Structure formats: C-alpha cells, structure tokens
Amino acid sequence: MVFKTEPFILNLGPIHPSTHGVFRMRVVVDGEVITDIEPVFGYLHRGIEKLAENKTYKQIIPLTDRMDYVAAMNNNLAYAITVEKLAGIEVPERAEYIRVIMSELQRIVSHLIGIGSFFNDMGTFFTPFVYMFTGKEKITDLLEMVSGQRLLHNYMRFGGVSGDLPPEFLPALRKFLREMPPEIDMYDRLLKENEIVLARSKNVGILTREMAINASASGPVLRASGVKRDMRKADPYSVYDRFDFDVPVACNGDCYDRYQVRIEEMRQSIRIIEQAAAGIPEGEVINPVPLRFQPPAGEVYGFIEGSKGELGFHIVSDGSARPYRLHVRAPSLINLTALKNMLTGWKVADVMVIFGSIDICLGEVDR
Amino acid sequence: MTTTMKGKQVFDMLKGELASAIVEVQDECLVVKPAKLTEVAGFIKHTQGLEFDYLSSATGIDYPDYFEVVYLFYSLEKNHRFTLRIRCADKADPVAPSLTCLWMGADLQEREIYDLLGIKFSGHPLLKRIFMWEGFEGHPLRKDFKNGF
Numbered sequence: 001m002v003f004k005t006e007p008f009i010l011n012l013g014p015i016h017p018s019t020h021g022v023f024r025m026r027v028v029v030d031g032e033v034i035t036d037i038e039p040v041f042g043y044l045h046r047g048i049e050k051l052a053e054n055k056t057y058k059q060i061i062p063l064t065d066r067m068d069y070v071a072a073m074n075n076n077l078a079y080a081i082t083v084e085k086l087a088g089i090e091v092p093e094r095a096e097y098i099r100v101i102m103s104e105l106q107r108i109v110s111h112l113i114g115i116g117s118f119f120n121d122m123g124t125f126f127t128p129f130v131y132m133f134t135g136k137e138k139i140t141d142l143l144e145m146v147s148g149q150r151l152l153h154n155y156m157r158f159g160g161v162s163g164d165l166p167p168e169f170l171p172a173l174r175k176f177l178r179e180m181p182p183e184i185d186m187y188d189r190l191l192k193e194n195e196i197v198l199a200r201s202k203n204v205g206i207l208t209r210e211m212a213i214n215a216s217a218s219g220p221v222l223r224a225s226g227v228k229r230d231m232r233k234a235d236p237y238s239v240y241d242r243f244d245f246d247v248p249v250a251c252n253g254d255c256y257d258r259y260q261v262r263i264e265e266m267r268q269s270i271r272i273i274e275q276a277a278a279g280i281p282e283g284e285v286i287n288p289v290p291l292r293f294q295p296p297a298g299e300v301y302g303f304i305e306g307s308k309g310e311l312g313f314h315i316v317s318d319g320s321a322r323p324y325r326l327h328v329r330a331p332s333l334i335n336l337t338a339l340k341n342m343l344t345g346w347k348v349a350d351v352m353v354i355f356g357s358i359d360i361c362l363g364e365v366d367r
Numbered sequence: 368m369t370t371t372m373k374g375k376q377v378f379d380m381l382k383g384e385l386a387s388a389i390v391e392v393q394d395e396c397l398v399v400k401p402a403k404l405t406e407v408a409g410f411i412k413h414t415q416g417l418e419f420d421y422l423s424s425a426t427g428i429d430y431p432d433y434f435e436v437v438y439l440f441y442s443l444e445k446n447h448r449f450t451l452r453i454r455c456a457d458k459a460d461p462v463a464p465s466l467t468c469l470w471m472g473a474d475l476q477e478r479e480i481y482d483l484l485g486i487k488f489s490g491h492p493l494l495k496r497i498f499m500w501e502g503f504e505g506h507p508l509r510k511d512f513k514n515g516f
Contacts, residue, residue, distance in 0.1 A: 042498040050507050216422050216472025229443055235369035314426050329424040337475050
C-alpha cells in the first residue's frame, strides 16, 4: 500500500517566543523538511515614516529610538548624521568622540542580546541569555548615566549630543573596559566549543557570498558570508578614521559564523572605545541649531554601520520645518530577503536557529 | 572612502540605445525612462569599471507631478556608489519594472514601496502588501492619503 502525502502548511508566530517580537512565517513542509516559506510582516507597523512627515526635524529624534529599540543610540546617530549632512552642521570634536563611544557601547548591547536570544532559539533556555544580560546591564547603567534613559536614550542632537558626560562617567567606563573583555572571553569559551552548539549551528543555514551580495544583506550577516564590508571602514563617518580596528569576517556563512563574527565585533568595539576614551578632547559637546530649525531644500542619504547592518536615512527636504519624505534603509528588513533561501531544505527544528542567527529587531523591520 | 560616481561619467559610458533611455543627467545620478530601467541597471551591474553589484536601497517619493523611485547602488569591489531614478508620470496608475530579476535585494523593498505608495512593479514575483493588511484601502505614504480615523 502506498501512502499519499501532500505538503503541509505550518504557521509560526506572530506570537512565538523565538520570533523576537511579532513576526510570522508560513512554512510549507514536506514531512519535516521545509520546501517553502513566506514571511508575513507588519504586526508592529507604526507608520514612523508617515509620522515623520508631520513632525519637525527635532521631534523625529525620539521616533528613531523606537525603531531598533535595542540600539537606540545608533538610530539617533544615523538620523543626526543625515540631517547634519543636509544642513551642513559642524559637530564639535568632543561630541564626535562621545558619539563613537555611545555607538560602540550600543553595538555591544545589541550583539549581546542578539547572541543571547540566538542561544535561546537553539534551546538553551535563558541560561546564556542571563549571562549576556549581566554584561548588557553594565552598559545600560553607563548609557543611563549620560542620557537618563535605560532603553530609548534620545541622546544625539543635531550638531552634537544633548549633554556632556557626567564626571563619574569616564571612571565608570574605564572600570567597564577592564571587566568586559574577560567576560566576552568567558561567554565565548562557554559556548564556542559546546558540542550541542556546534551540532546545531555548524554548516546550518548557509548563506553563500554571492547570495548575500545579491540579496543586499549587510552587517554581520554579510561579513559572516565572507564579504569584508563595514561602512566604518568603507566610508568612514564621524571620527572612525582615527581609530585602529579590524573588520572580522568568516567564510562559511553558516549560523555559527554569524555568532563568531558578532563575538569578534564586540572585541573590536572594546578596542575602539578604549582609543576613544583615551583620546577624548575637552570642549563643547553641541553646536546648537536654531530653535526654528529649517534645513535647506534638497535630498540626502546618510548612513552608519548599525549593529544589524547599514542603517541609512533618506531625507527629502522642501526647505520647511518638516521633512517632505523620510525613508529608512532598515537592515533588519533587508537581511530577511534571503531567509527563504537559507531555510529551504532544513528541518522545522532548524527554523528558529537560522532565523535567530540573522538577529533582527521587529521594531526596525516593520517601523 | 566610498566615491560617488558623477552622472556625466556614467552617461558617457552608455552607448547607442541605452543613452536614449536617459531622461536627465544630474550631478550624482541619472534619471532613466521607467521602461528602460532594467537594461540600464543591468548595464551598470555588468560593465567593467562600474560593477555595481550591490543594491543598497530603493525608495519611493510622492512628488506633486510624478512618483519617483530612487535606487542606490554600491560596488563592493570598486567601493563607489551611484544613484538611478525613475519617474512615473501617470499618478493614477504608476507602474515601474521590477529589479528583482537582477537583485534579489529589491524584493522586500519593492513590496514596501508598493504597499505604502502604490507603485506597481511589473515582474515582481510576489507583489502584495507587506506592512498594511490585505484589504486595506489606499497607500499611506501618498500625500493625498486621508486617515480614516
């Protein structure tokens, strides 16, 4: 007797602990093997781009916090850099150094959460996650010191930052710089040679170099596939050209490589912060813009290397106090383009491992 | 340092029929006839010296007289960037060719433009709403969109 089989459609999400928010996938399975997937977006869509058209340039800064909410400083920075480019605003030296320190601290936070939830998805239920959060907590305290906020910092302004570093910040930062590298080494030591981790992530969910470029992937996802591209090196913004750091790359493009690239990037971020903290000059922290801020008419694209990839803002100005159009190049959304190719052929149990290794933030995907 | 290629520079490399596909040569970009977009994009992707292999972003803008779609390309090898634009003059039914045949990365971004601005991309494998729900009426990022609430 021959059994008749047919493809089965499995719905994953939107409420699912491993989707890092509200993300839904319609997965077509043949037995256990995935033959097709269709991602479904939009459960967190707040229309930030439309809201921005009705707000003044300054009022948009807090909106950017709410995109990638685990990397609010980076979003602030990308937006501030874009508007500064549009209006030709100079930023004081000290503010540039503060921005670099904040941006790199935020990158470590984002990677810690990314790695922590990646291991959650793999089934190591919350143990690595809590380890990561001890490290993350120290940075959150530092960021709270300067901005008064623990999650949505709203710290960058056009022409600088909202306030100078408090006197206790630099000593606390130096203490952090002493404590953090051994901690990163410990995370890595605990995880990288774990047999289960290796079995679940090595050679799983491979994204080839050609596919990564063709699908416009960026950030650690692109670099894990062997493309050495980091906007901090490729087109340095702020004062990144003054610091000595490496761009970690891996060659296999599997889940394990994406994890390794993130660990290595945290070490590089520490290196950048050390240099920035040593070289930070005295002086003003903001070059204030007028209260009624109206940039000239024009079109501009500004970008930074965010923790998830190239984070860009495309602003069209008609010379009024509100942008005519604001578009966000959201790395989290664009990194999901290749998801279908990465998942096809793998089993249902691998879906969350592969998906988690991309490290997206739904606030940024749906905006 | 990523250099930005000048519109004139790229225009001079386009020959014959492709040169006639250009509507306007701007300082740092070229405005292309919508019908010829895939040919011009294919040219800048595959031509020696240009090699724009990475489509970084695609954006739609609603201007009073037309819809504009802006494509930003990078060359990872040469480390330079370039912008192409198309203008859809038919505001009632804007149609543009899809770039998904050349760059998979255009997939979700074109869906986003379709959803929020209502520009239809012909040749897109799965052109449906991405952020708004199925059955939603109108396209929110259009300037004449009125919120129903």
